[in-house]
Amino acid sequence: MVNSPLPESFYTESTLELAQQLLGKLLVKETKEGLCSGWIVETEAYIGPGDRAAHSYGNRRTARTEVMFGKPGLVYTYVMHTHCLVNVVSGQVGQPEAILIRAIEPCSGIELMHKRRGFVKKEVDLTNGPGKLTKALGIVKDDYGRSFSEKPLYICEGIDVQQVSSGTRIGIDNSGEAKDYLWRFWISGNRFISRKW
Template identity: 70%
Template sequence: MSFQPVTASFFQQPTLELARSLLGMLLVKETEAGTASGWIVETEAYIGPGDRAAHSFGNRRTARTEVMFGPPGHAYTYVMHTHCLLNVVSGPVDHPEVVLIRAVEPYTGTDLMYERRGRDRKERDLTSGPGKLTKALGITMGDYGRPLFESPLCIAEGKAFGPVETGTRIGIENSGEAREYPWRFWIGGNRFVSK
């Protein structure tokens, strides 16, 4: 199966546009065990210093957030409640913005996904959440900072899906007015969308 990764320039668009543009693209992870991939069906945008829900709120710069201050198109991975989550760094250098990949629809390597997530899972449950999809695809903290326009972790050319819907982000109850921003995007009617 050959994939055509996007070029670095794909990531040089405003964060909210990138969050939409990522829908329908293919997220691919190659590991020694094999390659697994899925169509991106849900994303969330986090717009840096002014966004109370963002790790870089107030320009907070730490070892963890450092990659967010670099060029767009790299992986920002972090652990939350034992789950590794994958974000795409967006925004120009020194504008720490990201897009969280919230859900994918399995495409290749489904056997590997079942191996990693448990054979007894329903297919919908393999990748219908940000922690589920990283486990299914084999994305780990070792992927922190990787460029997403080349192997082994990349975003590849995708396909057109149905209508894009928008709504508020999930799991950010303590972030003041940022709770209300309509910065979650998903493919309407797709059964792998997280909520």
């Protein structure tokens, strides 16, 4: 039984705080094929316009980044290397910030996840990366601009998190000093995170 979506007020925390508050929450996507969900176990914060690793660095405003200038709690999807990635818009309106959901631990609809992912041999490899989890859940670029507080793509209460670890973000080596920011967060000891510390 999946709970109701978290209210819009949940997303008004600062980006770094929200990136940690999202850990343990349940990410849900409903499609015609069925419902799939997973607990968020890893996130990365991107705080534009001063963050060289953010798409909105320097207040860059394009068709892709437009949603980042909207209210917190909106869905920011984009395609990178053929993979769709999903982010939670954060920060205040006009302040383009977002949180990448990097990994989830499967909860429901696991059989459908395997079907979408091509029957991955190890369950741990099913959703332990930002492109893997979107494919498993059926999250697509067209989810762009939706609200995480409304179906069919939403976040609700999940599990209690005992300990949170932090480290540098992944795949941003060309972003100057921003590559050293400890803005990646994960549930300590969780086997579904995308990369071990």
